[in-house]
Amino acid sequence: MAANENDREVSRLWRIVRTTKQMCADRGYELTEEECNISLDSFRQQYTDETGAPQRTKMAFTARPAEAMLKRYTPLPRAGQSDGPEPQIGTVHVEFSGSANIGIKDIKAFAQLLSEKNYYTGIFVTASAPTSSALKIIPSLLPTIMEIFREEDLLVNISRHELVPKHLLLSPEEKRSLLERYRLKETQLPRIRVDDPMAKYLGLRRGQVVKIIRKSETAGRYASYRWAI
Amino acid sequence: MAGTISAKGILKQPSTQSTPSISDEQKAKADRDRRNLGIALFHANKIRAQKDVEATILTNIETLLEYPPQTPFTSAQASTFVQLLAPFQPSDFDSLVEERTLDGKCGYALCSNAPRSKSMGSNAAWRLKGHGAQDYCSNECLRKALHVKMQLSEVPAWDRELGRDPDIVLPETDRPPTTHATSESRQRWHQSSVNDDELASERGEKARGFRPTQVMADTIVEKKTTSPKPSEPISPALATPHDSIEGYIPVQATKKVQPTERRTTFASDVVVPRPNIPETDEEASWKALFENMSIR
Numbered sequence: 001m002a003a004n005e006n007d008r009e010v011s012r013l014w015r016i017v018r019t020t021k022q023m024c025a026d027r028g029y030e031l032t033e034e035e036c037n038i039s040l041d042s043f044r045q046q047y048t049d050e051t052g053a054p055q056r057t058k059m060a061f062t063a064r065p066a067e068a069m070l071k072r073y074t075p076l077p078r079a080g081q082s083d084g085p086e087p088q089i090g091t092v093h094v095e096f097s098g099s100a101n102i103g104i105k106d107i108k109a110f111a112q113l114l115s116e117k118n119y120y121t122g123i124f125v126t127a128s129a130p131t132s133s134a135l136k137i138i139p140s141l142l143p144t145i146m147e148i149f150r151e152e153d154l155l156v157n158i159s160r161h162e163l164v165p166k167h168l169l170l171s172p173e174e175k176r177s178l179l180e181r182y183r184l185k186e187t188q189l190p191r192i193r194v195d196d197p198m199a200k201y202l203g204l205r206r207g208q209v210v211k212i213i214r215k216s217e218t219a220g221r222y223a224s225y226r227w228a229i
Numbered sequence: 230m231a232g233t234i235s236a237k238g239i240l241k242q243p244s245t246q247s248t249p250s251i252s253d254e255q256k257a258k259a260d261r262d263r264r265n266l267g268i269a270l271f272h273a274n275k276i277r278a279q280k281d282v283e284a285t286i287l288t289n290i291e292t293l294l295e296y297p298p299q300t301p302f303t304s305a306q307a308s309t310f311v312q313l314l315a316p317f318q319p320s321d322f323d324s325l326v327e328e329r330t331l332d333g334k335c336g337y338a339l340c341s342n343a344p345r346s347k348s349m350g351s352n353a354a355w356r357l358k359g360h361g362a363q364d365y366c367s368n369e370c371l372r373k374a375l376h377v378k379m380q381l382s383e384v385p386a387w388d389r390e391l392g393r394d395p396d397i398v399l400p401e402t403d404r405p406p407t408t409h410a411t412s413e414s415r416q417r418w419h420q421s422s423v424n425d426d427e428l429a430s431e432r433g434e435k436a437r438g439f440r441p442t443q444v445m446a447d448t449i450v451e452k453k454t455t456s457p458k459p460s461e462p463i464s465p466a467l468a469t470p471h472d473s474i475e476g477y478i479p480v481q482a483t484k485k486v487q488p489t490e491r492r493t494t495f496a497s498d499v500v501v502p503r504p505n506i507p508e509t510d511e512e513a514s515w516k517a518l519f520e521n522m523s524i525r
């Protein structure tokens with residue numbers, strides 16, 4: 001009976017960890033193909049204890065942004081600035097928590113770890129919903145960026161769903177040329193909320209623009225753009 | 230309120246200054262601008278006040294998570310407890326209790342015991358009568374907490390009139406020394422519990438509390454009331470007779486008409502670029518407003 005329970009939990013967490021790593025890879029962090037598509041067997045070997053129970057603490061991982069991601073997150077140089085601006089991205093650290101209750105203190109402890117280790121972004125994947133106060137303190141932790149995901153939201157990778165069009169983050173350069181080409185202000189673009197599921201998947205920040213590519217039987221592929229708010 | 234742009238400063242716009250003769254059209258435009266700006270500023274200030282209060286409440290919850298700093302608590306600490314609670318709404322008090330019990334502390338912030346959800350185990354909830362009783366170490370603390378919670382204002386602090394935070398009175402057992410105490414200790418209590426607002430007014434400042442001065446005039450203007458829009462007729466396809474029960478259409482049938490929220494993400498077929506429509510003044514002022522706020 002207990003073994004059955006463990007099996008179910010292991011395969012559930014296997015899906016969740018896989019989606020999380022695919023999500024990080026899609027954002028542009030350095031993760032290998034094997035890591036993103038780990039088999040259930042190797043997952044079981046790596047992340048369970050001798051009783052077969054999953055060990056969430058072992059699932060924590062850290063990834064660095066690849067060259068392309070660094071570029072995409074580098075702001076445009078300002079006039080008169082001698083050296084180029086720093087990329088607004090860095091190492092991501094992901095932890096999984098099976099705790100039944102996530103309060104202010106848990107979030108603060110995670111934030112503490114992120115700032116001690118100098119991680120740019122933290123992703124906290126939780127089995128249960130954090131308290132409302134815990135969610136409210138997240139903006140006050142800036143410049144540390146913390147994202148919270150519920151385990152159940154990562155059971156399937158929504159970006160792989162056939163009805164979800166491809167979302168691509170534009171670099172500041174691409175955004176500028178888009179606006180110039182169409183003589184638009186960013187505020188004239190249609191919008192996407194940063195708490196939209198695909199925006200959360202990509203970790204969109206306010207002011208960024210995503211390109212959305214749809215397939216159409218009559219028109220082939222066409223793109224639209226959205227401004228994150 | 231640092232960073233607030235005074236209405237006067239913004240209104241000195243070149244449009245009204247540079248042209249020597251002002252046409253009626255321009256005057257109307259200026260009036261409209263001024264009105265829109267007033268509205269925008271009112272909302273900006275209100276949103277900012279709301280953000281400030283929310284931040285204060287969160288900080289206070291964090292402080293009260295570590296309460297009481299010592300056992301038994303001092304009268305100064307009891308007084309701080311009351312002051313920290315002043316901006317709370319009852320729901321904020323619930324958040325505090327929730328955070329404290331998660332942290333293994335009695336929901337009543339002047340008590341350092343463990344809540345019964347910890348001391349009695351997982352079945353505390355059904356063994357105890359009374360809503361939330363397991364969040365406290367004893368019924369005594371539950372009673373005290375309710376005593377305090379009942380005095381909190383349902384009005385969010387940013388909507389309260391200046392100085393209208395409730396005067397919270399602690400339960401008798403936790404009150405500062407009164408009859409038996411020496412006059413000296415009574416005085417000390419009084420000193421420690423000086424109202425924030427009093428101190429602020431001594432400094433010649435306005436205390437916390439939000440009154441939008443920019444758009445508040447002494448004159449009273451009758452509010453224009455407009456009759457509410459008639460609700461949209463249900464599309465004929467859905468309002469077929471078989472749906473209605475004696476002329477009443479069940480809610481479920483009408484729900485289908487409403488677009489779902491998710492639609493905005495996946496199903497928008499709007500292709501950029503949108504035509505370059507000149508913005509209306511109101512749009513522009515709102516936009517400026519939001520741009521200012523996102524910097525914060």
Ligand SMILES: [Zn+2]
Nearest residue numbers: 335340366370
């Ligand atoms: Zn107690």
